[in-house]
Amino acid sequence: MKIATWNVNSLKVRLPHVLQWLGENPVDVLCIQETKLTDDKFPLAEIKEAGYDAVFTGQKTYNGVAILSRHPITDVVRNNPRFADEQQRIIAATIEGMRIVCAYVPNGQTVESDKYAYKLAWLASLRDWLEEEMRSHAQFALLGDYNIAPDDRDVHDPVAWAGQVLCSDPERAALQALCELGLCDSFRLFEQAEKSFSWWDYRQLAFRRNCGLRIDHILLSAALARRCTACAIDRVPRKWEQPSDHAPVVATLA
DNA sequence: ATGGCAAAATGTTTTTGA
Numbered sequence: 001m002k003i004a005t006w007n008v009n010s011l012k013v014r015l016p017h018v019l020q021w022l023g024e025n026p027v028d029v030l031c032i033q034e035t036k037l038t039d040d041k042f043p044l045a046e047i048k049e050a051g052y053d054a055v056f057t058g059q060k061t062y063n064g065v066a067i068l069s070r071h072p073i074t075d076v077v078r079n080n081p082r083f084a085d086e087q088q089r090i091i092a093a094t095i096e097g098m099r100i101v102c103a104y105v106p107n108g109q110t111v112e113s114d115k116y117a118y119k120l121a122w123l124a125s126l127r128d129w130l131e132e133e134m135r136s137h138a139q140f141a142l143l144g145d146y147n148i149a150p151d152d153r154d155v156h157d158p159v160a161w162a163g164q165v166l167c168s169d170p171e172r173a174a175l176q177a178l179c180e181l182g183l184c185d186s187f188r189l190f191e192q193a194e195k196s197f198s199w200w201d202y203r204q205l206a207f208r209r210n211c212g213l214r215i216d217h218i219l220l221s222a223a224l225a226r227r228c229t230a231c232a233i234d235r236v237p238r239k240w241e242q243p244s245d246h247a248p249v250v251a252t253l254a
Numbered sequence: 255a256t257g258g259c260a261a262a263a264t265g266t267t268t269t270t271g272a
Contacts, residue, residue: 009271010261034271036262061262062270107271147272166272199272202259213272245260245272 001096001227001253002027005143005216007104007199007246011035011066014244015043019050021237026051027250028070029095031102031143035064042066057088065091065102065144083125090126092133098224099137101130103144108165116165119147123174131181140221142183145246147215148175150185154214156195166215183219186231186251198233199246207238218251227253 004027008014011032022030030052035042037058047054047068057078058064065088067073077092079085089104103126108119134140148171152158161167179185187196197212206212220228230252238247 013261061264109270109272145272164272201272204258206259215272242260 002250003029003031003098003100003141003143003218003253004248004250005031005033005102005145005218006248007033007145007216007244009034009036009244009246011037011043011064012041013242015046017237017240017242017244019046020240021234021248022050022052022068025234025248025250026070029098029100030068030248031100032066032068033064033102033104033145034062035066036061037064055091055093057091059086059088063088063104065089065104067091067093067095067100067102069093069095071096080122080125080129082129083122085122089122094137098139098141099133101133101140101142101144103142103146105145105147107147108171111163111165111168120170120174123171123178127174127177127181130178134181134221138221138223140183141224141251142178142217142219143249144217145215146175146217148172149213149215150175150217153194154197156197156211156213161213166213178219182222184222184225186218186220186225186228187214187233187249189225189228190231196233197247198249200238202245216246216249218249220251224253229254
């Protein structure tokens with residue numbers, strides 16, 4: 001069983017990338033962020049053709065999330081019921097006995113901005129909701145674009161990024177609060193190469209220079225962590241023509 | 255000098271992302 005997450009930065013533009021990647025990496029579940037598509041525009045037929053069902057919730061221009069699965073999808077919940085929000089950033093579903101939550105955490109823009117305050121409030125409410133959800137779902141996974149680099153080793157230039165959005169202490173504390181619910185960062189269950197990142201700026205040849213951040217994560221409950229045998233970032237599609245700025249992250253479960 | 259690149263709507267320019 002493989003579960004994955006990928007911020008595609010427009011599913012309209014990136015549908016060929018997603019279909020090619022799934023062809024080469026037939027994961028069981030793929031959580032997608034930043035579809036930037038209203039639900040009437042979601043390419044369900046093409047995805048079904050590739051052997052996947054999908055559930056999704058989107059909006060025009062911004063945000064939008066989806067879960068693709070080779071297995072039946074049940075008990076779909078869109079958004080955090082505790083957090084009234086126009087922005088479509090969360091979709092949850094049960095697949096093969098696992099509760100899967102796909103999240104696109106707000107970016108925050110800068111630590112001074114209202115968007116940063118929104119990000120922290122959004123994360124606090126997510127934590128409260130998941131605390132309740134995890135009581136009834138032992139096999140629990142939170143996958144997505146967290147827009148948080150958990151540690152300095154997840155940052156290409158920790159000095160330049162110190163205190164900045166995506167790396168600030170309050171954001172890292174909010175991520176830690178999620179972990180304290182009993183979730184662990186599947187990537188760090190295993191030995192990994194230094195300077196492993198999941199996002200690289202489009203500018204300044206950042207990918208070629210490996211100037212990136214690790215901000216896309218798969219957090220697993222103890223029951224799923226026990227089943228996890230690998231977690232890896234797939235840099236290959238970041239090298240393709242017209243790529244997303246994010247790379248997929250894949251966790252393997254026994 | 256706070257730039258660059260990419261996507262999408264607000265569209266030959268602006269807003270946002272990370």
